[in-house]
Amino acid sequence: MTDHVYSVSEIYGSSGSSVEEAIDNAIATASESLRNLDWFEVTEIRGHIEDGKVAHYQVGLKIGFRYQR
Amino acid sequence: MTDHVYSVSEIYGSSGSSVEEAIDNAIATASESLRNLDWFEVTEIRGHIEDGKVAHYQVGLKIGFRYQR
Amino acid sequence: MTDHVYSVSEIYGSSGSSVEEAIDNAIATASESLRNLDWFEVTEIRGHIEDGKVAHYQVGLKIGFRYQR
Amino acid sequence: MTDHVYSVSEIYGSSGSSVEEAIDNAIATASESLRNLDWFEVTEIRGHIEDGKVAHYQVGLKIGFRYQR
Amino acid sequence: MTDHVYSVSEIYGSSGSSVEEAIDNAIATASESLRNLDWFEVTEIRGHIEDGKVAHYQVGLKIGFRYQR
Amino acid sequence: MTDHVYSVSEIYGSSGSSVEEAIDNAIATASESLRNLDWFEVTEIRGHIEDGKVAHYQVGLKIGFRYQR
Amino acid sequence: MTDHVYSVSEIYGSSGSSVEEAIDNAIATASESLRNLDWFEVTEIRGHIEDGKVAHYQVGLKIGFRYQR
Amino acid sequence: MTDHVYSVSEIYGSSGSSVEEAIDNAIATASESLRNLDWFEVTEIRGHIEDGKVAHYQVGLKIGFRYQR
Amino acid sequence: MTDHVYSVSEIYGSSGSSVEEAIDNAIATASESLRNLDWFEVTEIRGHIEDGKVAHYQVGLKIGFRYQR
Amino acid sequence: MTDHVYSVSEIYGSSGSSVEEAIDNAIATASESLRNLDWFEVTEIRGHIEDGKVAHYQVGLKIGFRYQR
Amino acid sequence: MTDHVYSVSEIYGSSGSSVEEAIDNAIATASESLRNLDWFEVTEIRGHIEDGKVAHYQVGLKIGFRYQR
Amino acid sequence: MTDHVYSVSEIYGSSGSSVEEAIDNAIATASESLRNLDWFEVTEIRGHIEDGKVAHYQVGLKIGFRYQR
Numbered sequence: 001m002t003d004h005v006y007s008v009s010e011i012y013g014s015s016g017s018s019v020e021e022a023i024d025n026a027i028a029t030a031s032e033s034l035r036n037l038d039w040f041e042v043t044e045i046r047g048h049i050e051d052g053k054v055a056h057y058q059v060g061l062k063i064g065f066r067y068q069r
Numbered sequence: 070m071t072d073h074v075y076s077v078s079e080i081y082g083s084s085g086s087s088v089e090e091a092i093d094n095a096i097a098t099a100s101e102s103l104r105n106l107d108w109f110e111v112t113e114i115r116g117h118i119e120d121g122k123v124a125h126y127q128v129g130l131k132i133g134f135r136y137q138r
Numbered sequence: 139m140t141d142h143v144y145s146v147s148e149i150y151g152s153s154g155s156s157v158e159e160a161i162d163n164a165i166a167t168a169s170e171s172l173r174n175l176d177w178f179e180v181t182e183i184r185g186h187i188e189d190g191k192v193a194h195y196q197v198g199l200k201i202g203f204r205y206q207r
Numbered sequence: 208m209t210d211h212v213y214s215v216s217e218i219y220g221s222s223g224s225s226v227e228e229a230i231d232n233a234i235a236t237a238s239e240s241l242r243n244l245d246w247f248e249v250t251e252i253r254g255h256i257e258d259g260k261v262a263h264y265q266v267g268l269k270i271g272f273r274y275q276r
Numbered sequence: 277m278t279d280h281v282y283s284v285s286e287i288y289g290s291s292g293s294s295v296e297e298a299i300d301n302a303i304a305t306a307s308e309s310l311r312n313l314d315w316f317e318v319t320e321i322r323g324h325i326e327d328g329k330v331a332h333y334q335v336g337l338k339i340g341f342r343y344q345r
Numbered sequence: 346m347t348d349h350v351y352s353v354s355e356i357y358g359s360s361g362s363s364v365e366e367a368i369d370n371a372i373a374t375a376s377e378s379l380r381n382l383d384w385f386e387v388t389e390i391r392g393h394i395e396d397g398k399v400a401h402y403q404v405g406l407k408i409g410f411r412y413q414r
Numbered sequence: 415m416t417d418h419v420y421s422v423s424e425i426y427g428s429s430g431s432s433v434e435e436a437i438d439n440a441i442a443t444a445s446e447s448l449r450n451l452d453w454f455e456v457t458e459i460r461g462h463i464e465d466g467k468v469a470h471y472q473v474g475l476k477i478g479f480r481y482q483r
Numbered sequence: 484m485t486d487h488v489y490s491v492s493e494i495y496g497s498s499g500s501s502v503e504e505a506i507d508n509a510i511a512t513a514s515e516s517l518r519n520l521d522w523f524e525v526t527e528i529r530g531h532i533e534d535g536k537v538a539h540y541q542v543g544l545k546i547g548f549r550y551q552r
Numbered sequence: 553m554t555d556h557v558y559s560v561s562e563i564y565g566s567s568g569s570s571v572e573e574a575i576d577n578a579i580a581t582a583s584e585s586l587r588n589l590d591w592f593e594v595t596e597i598r599g600h601i602e603d604g605k606v607a608h609y610q611v612g613l614k615i616g617f618r619y620q621r
Numbered sequence: 622m623t624d625h626v627y628s629v630s631e632i633y634g635s636s637g638s639s640v641e642e643a644i645d646n647a648i649a650t651a652s653e654s655l656r657n658l659d660w661f662e663v664t665e666i667r668g669h670i671e672d673g674k675v676a677h678y679q680v681g682l683k684i685g686f687r688y689q690r
Numbered sequence: 691m692t693d694h695v696y697s698v699s700e701i702y703g704s705s706g707s708s709v710e711e712a713i714d715n716a717i718a719t720a721s722e723s724l725r726n727l728d729w730f731e732v733t734e735i736r737g738h739i740e741d742g743k744v745a746h747y748q749v750g751l752k753i754g755f756r757y758q759r
Numbered sequence: 760m761t762d763h764v765y766s767v768s769e770i771y772g773s774s775g776s777s778v779e780e781a782i783d784n785a786i787a788t789a790s791e792s793l794r795n796l797d798w799f800e801v802t803e804i805r806g807h808i809e810d811g812k813v814a815h816y817q818v819g820l821k822i823g824f825r826y827q828r
Contacts (some may be wrong), residue, residue, distance in 0.1 A: 023185075027192060118177060198491075228395075234397065376674075387665075492555035501779055524598040528801035580812070633765040744797040757789075
């Protein structure tokens, strides 16, 4: 296990409903083009406001995946 | 669009239920006195504990709004 | 009130469902061995991914409790 | 208590004598125009030097106050 | 001089041309409603891209002004 | 000396009078239950406000002590 | 708009003339291989010195672009 | 696996030889009193100098261990 | 030289022996798919513990390489 | 005034009595060898503990002085 | 090349015109007393305001130079 | 002991072999011109890559030494 190498990709997902759904959307999209996704780390939670309400959450993630030789 | 100026206000909302509701409460209160709210950014998630359970979440936000000349 | 002393413990909780449930799990476990829990502060939100989906959230907390003389 | 909203104002006080007096001066001035001041947090301690001695301390504070609907 | 109190306002200016012009626009707008502006500090330099070119720079500032009793 | 191991405990002390007294109170309380206290580092200076005055300072410390085998 | 996913690429541009031109060079090069560039954020401004003068500025950017399914 | 709770302890190890040996010393000492050690994270690398040479390295660690109910 | 553009990739290498070997493993793997690697910067040193000893070090790197047009 | 250049020196002062006296001691010593001291900024407040009490405070400062051509 | 040692000096330059000119002024002044200047890194961009306009920019730099034995 | 004043110098050492040797080289060079070196703190670990391998490590240090009146 000691020779594993992981690469990290930074990505933002969004959702009109919740922080968790924004994370899900980012990971689902990333998994279409990257394999072996292993972990994530939230870097930022932000969003847009319309008519005095949250229009959507935007969540920044670092996603780690095993390097593909 | 290049001459827009935004002002930023820092605010904490709270909720007994969720991080998202604490954000909603902060923005709803801010929109009573500020117009043209545009974006927010979470600066801190914290809260109080009573009887070994979360009593309420407190979420710090920076809220950006278009400057009112 | 000015002579209160608080101690801080750092802890990670996890949940397959939400950030809030991971916080609840951390606090519930901490309250089994520590008394007088008073506040918490989120230090990190991360998690693991399996099959292109969030397997579980891991949330780091600092938990403050009144010092037990 | 869970629906409290706090606003945060950033302010610098100064004093020729001590860090504590600079904090006092900032809070005394803020309380002339803001009501319901609740907590403060020191963001920076600095100052000016004249003739090889501290001329005055400048202390930056974030001051939280309950939002005034 | 030791009893001066400064308040800090956070603001974003933008410009299609340069970082300096974005700073100027922020300060010019702020000076319409705030008096006694004294110093600024850049907190962030960012911007938008259109057609592979910078559409405009957005510069975040903290602006300090002498407190108005 | 090269085989010393130090453990670090995080603690908040408070005082109605000064930052230094809040540090003293934290260390005095910690020394009731921990031995071999060696150094401290201030992590945060904050406090509460009542009637437009500082009610008490709260000072966060990391306290290092030689590990007790 | 709530289902947008953005990816972030980190890049350094350089210029002998100005910070703005270094940003332009980074974005122009990135736009040759990445589509849908949307925003940038400056992470670092540095450079090299030759003969006591700035030889060139190096500016680090995070560049966000809409994820390409 | 989603209901695991980890606690974090902060500790400094030292060594006259290398960063890695200082980490080993910290973990070996911690494992005498804590069970289920799982991961570590380096927070600081420092040390003392005697006669113009490194006398010993001091390495700060956060050590995570599964919470012991 | 002033028109060079560098891209940055974030990667984690691991080793059972040392921090340096973990760096070597990360760079060796990265050089299989990226050309013109130029510099690296350590972002994090961490690892796993088994049976009270370091099982392996994990070292996070930012790796800069000249942009490939 | 726009062509002033300031140099910054980092220094730690200590005192058995207070944070302010530690700052004074650092500045008094620096002013013996540096001229035109103009401002300071506190970077760290720490200290040593003996017999469960503060033995002395150590305060880190950045000190700015006008560059001496 | 592997035995090069660099020293770092921190310095602030100012200019009434631009960020770049403030950097130039700092480096020009530093090169009067230090030799072998090699690189710089911007640590802070700030300035003073007079009559609602930027009076001058102040830019903080770390300047690296090869150590002079 | 409470009236000690320490000055801090920032320096980068390099080595083709290890992080520790880069630290040694920095301290050995510094001790040629500075006396009373007392402690160091690593601020950065980075390096250059040639032919897909580490050409040399560069380690940034803050070095503290007792002020020389």
